[in-house]
Amino acid sequence: MQLTESIAKQIVKRAMKIIKYSVNVIDKNGIIIGSGVLHRINSRHEGAVLAINENRIVEIDNATAKKLRGVKPGINLPVIFQHQVIGVVGISGDPAEVRNYGELVKMTAELIIEQSALTTQIQWNKRHREELVLQLIQGSLLNEGQLESIAERLDLDLAQPRIAAIVKIDSFNGDHLSLEYLQELVELLEYPERDNIVAIVSVPMNEVVVLKPIILSDSDWSRKEEEKRIQQLIKRIASEGKFTIRIALGGYFPTLHGLSKSFMTAKATIESSSSKGNVLFYQDNILPVLFYGLKNDLWRYDQLCQPVTGLKKNHQETLLKTLTVFFNQNCDIAQTCKTLYIHRNTLRYRFDKIALETGLDINKTDERTRLYLAVIMQ
Structure with missing residues (x-):
């Protein structure tokens, strides 16, 4: 994890809402990347370099500040992430006055960094989950070993x-x-x-x-x-x-x-x-x-739908509905009559009309199949 200008700005903004002193954020190379005093950004802070190299708090008074380049009186504390020094957070001012704020600002900085690292990890997981799913559903398994490696990092079992x-x-x-x-x-x-x-x-x-x-x-x-x-x-x-x-x-x-x-x-x-x-x-x-x-194969689609097309053309919506319910009820006559609130004789009458309109007899297996396919294809 590296300190970035974006993270540094967040640290400065959050910390300076708490204290009235200027806060600086310095990267691991000793360069100020965030500051309450904008003209100090991109300048080298020799006091911070000392804090990084020796992993200790460095306080700088007026006398010491005159000997070091890019330095003002204040306190500088190493910022730790996963047991490594990744930068420094500094507070400008008389060390005796700002000392009590040091740990608070350091804790604020480290919390923001941890939150940013977590967000980055979540985004990594999301991006790689999407890439994993995309490759799997597209069948583009160019490197199964790589997929297994990603799955392992995501704690997923592809087996x-x-x-x-x-x-x-x-x-x-x-x-x-x-x-x-x-x-x-x-x-x-x-x-x-x-x-x-x-x-x-x-x-x-x-x-x-x-x-x-x-x-x-x-x-x-x-x-x-x-x-x-x-x-x-x-x-x-x-x-x-x-x-x-x-x-x-x-x-x-x-x-x-x-x-x-x-x-x-x-x-x-x-x-x-x-x-x-x-x-x-x-x-x-x-x-x-x-x-x-088959909807993309127009002539076959038209042929399959022809029985239903004829019923629609002749405004036989009741017959079409009867067919639809009949097939939805798995060709169960009793259930079809119950659903449509009609008598068995009425249903037989409608089947006769369907045969007359379409030329297909619902009692013949192959012709019933054609009617069924026409209904599901409509």
Whole structure:
């Protein structure tokens, strides 16, 4: 840790709010980098050099000040960080008058330095977490040894099986999404879930990527524990009332290289799902996710959507809603009737009309499949 001009300014400003004397901050080379007397900045302080070299308090009276260059009467105290002298803090004035303030100013300086070092470490951790996550989800593992080294410094276990999840701020208070909300979301995801690897790396900037540790069971992973944790997270967010979230969890693919596939499945799940739920699992949306990419292949997409397009064109919204509910209820006729508040005969009548409008019979497996794909692709 080195004393910088920025830190020196903070020390001078804070200390001179406490005492009425001018305060100087000198780096390890004996150069004044912060002072209550601006013209002294960048000048060499020979008294401070002595304090650094001998690691002791140096008091300078009027007689001594005349013999040394760049020096005024006062007291100079070594500044210690992690058992090393990194500079000096000085107070200008009669040593007998300023002596009592010495330890107070020294303590103020060292506290500011420790705080700055902690902030620097936090920023380093944040930057390298984001870089780590970015490489893992992009599959650009150019140097796994380097990644392992970064993970070790961050106290993360990359051997732990993980899946990718995307947490999206779905709605929020205010006209604009606040960075504060994203940072608060990251904190909620990191604590108490200390094994989560969390980063804001996606565009748009209302999404956070989480590489979540999982428990494997018969080569797959158990979602029961994750569902419990997600509900706890949602409850904690709801208690704040600042924003709401949607979360999509990708599939599990072994090894570090598998995390990029897991991320792609999570991303496609949150982008393709028409579900109104706030918790989405790739396992529950495999078909919609796999077919979602066909939107970019226009002729195939048009062919898949053709049955629904015909219903919309002929203003048969009731028939479309009936199909949607039927498939959402896993083709259970009783549950479909209950949800729509209709009689079985009414449902059969609507199925006949759907067959007439689309040319597809819902009782035939391949034609029912075409109708299903049309509904999920709309």
